[in-house]
């Protein structure tokens with residue numbers, strides 16, 4: 163006999179955990195989160211904006227979050243549109259400062275909050291495939307270990323890989339192909355990094371941009387983001403070439419100086435939207451529904467927000483009202499269109515390299 167759930171959520175990152183917590187808060191407790199990892203491997207995405215507080219409050223986990231003592235983020239320095247560093251702080255934000263998260267412990271914290279509410283979560287468990295049939299619980303899920311489960315509704319929270327949505331033949335519309343390559347440094351080897359401890363630093367270059375941020379575990383992350391062709395041409399996945407390129411930056415180089423990086427990590431950082439992001443018996447949340455350029459620092463905020471909205475839509479659907487799922491689908495699409503407008507505005511602020519293919523592409527009006 164296969165175990166039966168009202169809702170199965172594939173992926174226990176910010177989007178999946180937020181969906182599950184919000185479902186529990188709405189009284190939908192026969193749910194299961196399937197998570198491939200054990201939350202020990204490094205995860206990317208560390209800065210969240212001050213407005214995240216409202217979402218953590220809505221989820222009922224704000225007090226527990228503050229007890230985690232993630233480092234405050236007071237804003238950012240950027241060389242964008244000019245060689246000079248500009249300063250953009252959160253001083254006048256009514257919500258206060260943002261945070262530099264320790265990502266692995268933040269995701270683990272969300273999973274723990276779910277379990278404290280009685281939510282079921284299977285770690286080290288991989289979703290493999292699904293079929294739909296005429297059973298009262300019509301989605302049959304098969305795990306990589308061949309175990310089978312059934313549910314009435316399934317949520318894709320598997321991140322950019324969107325493993326569930328693809329099984330329903332949804333297609334990702336990719337708006338740009340950004341790739342990021344990061345290295346981690348030991349902060350104790352970087353004396354001048356202290357002046358940036360509570361800030362992020364962004365520097366535009368002719369082929370893309372660089373980013374430096376402090377991580378709470380005494381590490382500094384430095385990332386370059388550009389098009390796949392430039393990654394290849396400049397060999398930015400090779401440590402030697404990555405460091406040579408970093409040594410040519412104006413503002414990042416003097417901070418990092420000669421410190422030795424860890425091995426490099428490559429991340430897909432494209433802007434994309436799933437078409438459709440929801441249909442009968444399923445929906446996608448977080449990066450599985452739409453993914454943003456990391457420059458927006460909106461990925462985790464969007465994941466939590468999607469989770470809250472999705473839980474309301476699924477609860478209505480379980481009570482025979484499919485209308486809210488349509489509203490959810492429309493809101494994912496309209497938020498993506500709004501994001502494309504903001505992205506074009508931001509990239510248009512940099513006009514120093516009119517001949518650069520990287521900048522030309524991103525300075526077109528959004529489709």
Ligand SMILES: Cc1cc2nc3c(=O)[nH]c(=O)nc-3n(C[C@H](O)[C@H](O)[C@H](O)COP(=O)(O)OP(=O)(O)OC[C@H]3O[C@@H](n4cnc5c(N)ncnc54)[C@H](O)[C@@H]3O)c2cc1C
Nearest residue numbers: 173175176177198207208209289320321448449456461462
């Ligand atoms: C270079 C870079 C920098 C970024 N910086 C920031 C930042 O500063 N601030 C910010 O807000 N965002 C940032 N982001 C974006 C942010 O990382 C994502 O938007 C966020 O992690 C999305 O959360 P999610 O829960 O949708 O997906 P994910 O965090 O990707 O979680 C997906 C989960 O699904 C699990 N999973 C995958 N496949 C399976 C499977 N088959 N079975 C079971 N589980 C599975 C994974 O293990 C994972 O736990 C950055 C992204 C990049 C690439």
